[in-house]
Amino acid sequence: ITDIRQAKMAAFTAALRSGALINGLRASFRTLPPVKYGAVAAAVPPTNLPRGCRWSSASALSVKERIDHKRKTALCGGGQHRIDAQHKKGKLTARERVELLLDPESFVESDMFVEHRCSDFGMEQDGNKFPGDSVVTGRGRINGRLVYVFSQDFTVFGGSLSGAHAQKICKIMDQAMMVGAPVIGLNDSGGARIQEGVESLAGYADIFLRNVMASGVVPQISLIMGPCAGGAVYSPALTDFTFMVKDTSYLFITGPDVVKSVTNEDVTQEELGGAKTHTTVSGVAHHAFEDDVEALLNVREFFNFLPLSNQDAAPIRECHDRSDRLVHSLDTIVPFETTKAYDMLDIVHATVDESDFFEIMPNYAKNIVVGFARMNGRTVGIVGNQPKVASGCLDINSSVKGARFVRFCDAFNIPIITFVDVPGFLPGTAQEYGGIIRHGAKLLYAFAEATVPKITVITRKAYGGAYDVMSSKHLRGDVNYAWPTAEVAVMGAKGAVQIIFRGKENQAEAEAEYVEKFANPFPAALRGFVDDIIEPSTTRRRICRDLEVLASKKQLNPWKKHANIPL
C-alpha cells in the first residue's frame, strides 16, 4: 500500500493545489492527496482481504452465492461509512435518488455487475472494485411513463467517471433513443477518474456525442446534485434542462483555486458555480430546488409535462378546470396608464389550467417569462414579456432564454402561447457591444422556424421589431389576438412624434393624434395582422378552442441538413 501511495503522490506532483472540494471529499477518501477539479483519483482504501484471495480463483463459493454477494455489494455502493458521509452532507445516495424519482418498484437496473477495468495504481485489487462502479443506470417509470435514468454514485470513488461508468451511461442512452424515451441524469461526480487517464476522457466524449444525437429526439434532463466540474459540465450543458440543488451542487469549468491562480480572483465555490449563480447570473441552470427530495419530486412533476420523444404528442391530463371558464380578473389587469407595470405571471396563472405553471428560469432574464402549463389538459409552452421587469423589453439574455425554450417546444410538439407586452429591444452600448443583434435574432429565428401550433395574445404594447419577433402573424402565427388595450406600432407616441414632427410646434397635439391613430389594436386588426380583438376574460376559452383545432396542424419547413441559427 505504501508503494501505491507513493505512486499516486507522484502522479499528482503536477496537480495544482486545490483545497475547496477536498473538504467535501475528505470524508470519503482517507488517503486522498490534493485533487484538481474535474479529475478525481480513485482513492484506494485499505483492503480487508489478504492479497490473492480473489473470488474467482478461490472458487469456494457457488456461482449463485457469488451473484448474490455481488448484488448485495452493489446495493451498498461505496460502503456504509461513505453512505453516512453522503447523508451527513444532506445528500441522498444514488440509489435513494433513483427510488424517489421513479414510481415504486418500477426501476429495472442494468449493468449491476460492470466493474472498472483499470489495472494501474493498485486499482486492480478486489477491494477497489465495486460492482456497478460509480454509477447506477437503468430504466423505470414516472407516473407510468417510461424513462431512462443514470445516477452517479459519489460513494464510489467520488462518483468519478471511468470508462465503465461512461459505457453504462451510453448504453441506456442508446436504448432510450431506440425506444423513444427521455433520459434523466442525476449528476454527482468529482470528475474524471485520473487513474484511467484518457479512457475517462473518451468516456466523456462518448456521452457528449450521445447527448448531441439525442438532442431533439428525446427530452434530456440533468439534475445536478453534487459537484460537476471540468469537462463533465458539458453533458448537462448539452441537455434540454439543467436543474440544481441549492447549497450542495456546483457547476464550473475550473474551481476557485485555479481561478485564483489564473485571474487572481477570490471567489467561493458557491459564488463561482452554486445554484444561485447559475439560476440568476449565468443562466446555465433552469431551476434551483431546496434539497434533494424537493428536487426529485419536482422533476417528477416536470416530467408530466413532457412528451416521451419527438414522435409523441405531449401528454394530455384529465382537466378539472373548465376550458370555457371566463377569467374576469383579466379584464382589469392591464392598468390604464401605459407606463404602469403589471405582473405577466398573473395573466399566465389566471389563464392556464388550475394555475399550474412550471416556470423555467424564474430568476434569470426576468423580463421574459417562459414555462410549461396546460390548457384543457394539453401541455403548452408559455412565453410572455414581463412588464414588471425592465418594462418587458427584449435584451440579450431574455432573447436567448426565450429562443431556447421556443426551440424545445418546437422540437417536442408542444404548442406555444405567447403573451406580448413589449416596448422594444433594450438600447445601449452594453447591448450593442454584447451583440444584441445576433442574440435577438435567435428569438426571431426560433419563432419563425417553429411549426407547432402558435397562438399569440397582444395584451398591451407591441412596438417595433420586437412586435415582429414575438410570434407575430408574419412569422406564421396561427392565431393572433389583441386585447382592447393592445397598441401595435413602430414605437411609442412620444418618440414617434418627435421624429415625424421634428422641430415643429404643436407636438402635444400631434402626439394625441398619434395615440388616437396608432395606440390601439385597429391598425393591426384592419390589416389582418391580428385575427380578432378579444375581451381578455375570454382568452382562456378561445385558446382552448383554438388548440383543439390546431391539434392536427401539419406544417413542414424546406428540407435542409440542419438550419443555421445565428449562434
Added chain:
Amino acid sequence: MAAHRLSPSLNRLLLAGKYASFWTRCCAVHGYAQYSTACSPNEKTFDKILIANRGEIACRVMKTCHKMGIQTVAVHSDVDASAVHVKMANEAVCVGPAPTSKSYLNMDAIMDAVRATGAQAVHPGYGFLSENKEFAKRLAAEGVAFIGPDTYALQAMGDKIESKLIAKAATVNTIPGYDGVVKTVEEAVKISQDIGYPVMIKASAGGGGKGMRIAWNDEETREGFRFSSQEAASSFGDDRLLIEKFIDNPRHIEIQVLADKHGNALWLNERECSIQRRNQKVVEEAPSTFLDAATRRAMGEQAVQLAKAVQYSSAGTVEFLVDSNKNFYFLEMNTRLQVEHPITECITGLDLVEQMIRVAKGYKLQHKQEDIPINGWAIESRVYAEDPYKSFGLPSIGRLSRYQEPLNLSNVRVDSGIQEGSDISIYYDPMISKLVTYGATRAEALASMEDALDNYVIRGVTHNISLLREIITHPRFISGDISTNFLPEVYPDGFKGHQLEADSRRELLAAAAALHITAQLRSQRRAPSVATRCPCVKVEVDGQWNLASPLLPLAINGTHRMLQFKVRVLSKLAAQLNSYMPEKVPEDTSSLLRSPMPGAVVTVSVKPGDSVAEGQEICVIEAMKMQNSLTAARQAKVKSVHCKPGETVGEGDLLVELE
C-alpha cells in the same frame, strides 16, 4: 410549486367545517339581501345621488339607490378607475390621484363632480368626508342635500369634548375625564395623574380607533400623546387630543338611532362590537347576549335623548362602554352610517340607507318605536387583508388572484367592493368585505358563519379568515363571555393559528393523503377513486375530487366538511429520506429590522452609530393610516439606515441594520 410541508401548513390552512350540500345550493340565493327596501312609488326622493366614497360602502349605497330608481355617480381616484363601485355606478368621475388627501378627501374635486353631474344629493358613506362639517356646509351652500345629519349635529358630535358636554347635559351617562383639549405632553401627564391611571388618550376629531392610545403610566402617556397627535393630524387634519378614564375590560355596545327632520327619533336596538384589536372592531353581533330588556331600553332612550338634544336627523350611532355590572357610559356618537350597520338591518328588516335618503329629502319616519323588532340574530365578521399572526392583523397588500364569496349558502350577506383581480393597495383600508350571517337564533347564525368562512375563497393576499373562525368557534365567544380585551386575553402570546386535536389531525391527514393520491392517479391517467386508511384508525374520505376547485367538499367519516388545501404530501419513502435533508438555517434577523408591512416611513429615530436599547423605537411606519412603532429587538449599535421619512417601503424591506 410552493412546497408546504404538512404540519405547519395544515395548522394554518385548515378550514374544515361542516358542509351542507354545497353544489345543490349554488344556484339558490344569489344577491339575497337581508333588508327590504320599501321604496314607495309615491315618495319622490332624488333623481341622482353622488356617493363620495369607495369600496364596499359605495357599492352598498348604490344598491339601495338603484332599487329606489335613483341614478348614481361614483367618484374615484385614478388607481380605482376600474373598481367595482365605479362599474356599478351610472356615472363616474375621477377626483384625483391615489392618496386619499388628493382624491376622496379632496373637497374641491368632489364639489366639481357634484356640479358636473348635477347630482342632487351626496351620500358620504363612512370615513373620508362623512363627518366633515365643512363639506356638509359647502354642499348646503349649493343646494345639494347631504345625506346625513345637519352641520350642527356634525359639529356637536364630531368633537369628542363638546359631545361629552352635550351628552352630560342631556343626562346621558358619561365617563369621568378631562373635558377639554390637551395641548402639551406635560399637561397630558398631569391630567392623567389627576384622573388616575389607566387613561385613554384619543383624538378629539377621531373615530374608528385611529389616534387612540391607552396609557398605564407617565411614560406611556408621553408616548401615546405623541403618537395620537401625529395620527390624528394625518388622519383627520386635526391634532387636538383629550384624555379620559380608561374602563378596564368593558364591553363595547352601541345603539343605532334613526331620526328625521321633524323631531322624531327611534332607537333600532344595539350592536355588540366587543371583539376588537387595537380598538378596531373585528366581529360584531346584534343583538347583544349581555343586555336585558331594561338595560336595552335605558340605553336606547338615552341615545334618543342625545339625538334629540342635537336635533339629529338621519342614521347615527351612539357608542357606549358597558362594564360588568351593566353600567353604561357614553363614549361617542358617530354621525354617519356605521360599517357594521348590516346586522341591524338583518334583525330589524329596515334598509338604513333608504331611510337616510328619505330623511334627507325631508320625509317623516315611517316607523314607531314599538314597530322596531328584534328578529333573530345577526353576526358580522370583518374580512381583512391582514396577517392575523402578527398582532392580530397587520395590513397586507396584493392582488386577489382568486376570490369567491360564499353566496351559495343561505342566510349569508356579503358586502364587498372588490372582485377577483382587484388590488388591495397601501392607500386604502385593507377591508376585503363584511361577511354577515343571520338566523333565528344565535346558534344558527354562528353555524352559518362557520360554514360561510369555510366556503370563502381568498387567494393572493394574506387574510384573517383563520382568526375569525377561531373567534366565532371559541367557547368563550359562544357563551357570550366577551369584552374588548377578548383577543389579548384568549391569545396572550398572539394568534398562532388553529391548534389541531388528534382526531381532526388524523382526519385532515387522511383528506390530504386522499387528495394527493387523487392527483397522482390523475397523472397516471387512472380513474380516481380513493378511500384512505390512517394508521390505527380508519378514516373514510369521500368527495367530488375536482382538483381545479379551491374548495373541496368532503365527507370524512360521514361528516360533511369543506376544505381548502394547499399542502404537499410526501410519500412514506420521501418522508423517510427527508430526514436526511439539512435544515436550512434562516438568515439571522435580530440584527436586521425589516418592515413588517407595506407602508410609508413617517420618522426614523436613529442614525448610524447610535446605540439603541432593547425595545427602543427605531422608526415609525404608517400603513393604512395606522402608525406602527418598530423597536430594536436587542441592545445594539446602529450599523446602517436604509430608509428615510416619506419613503414607501414594501413588506420585508430592510429598514435599519444593527451591528
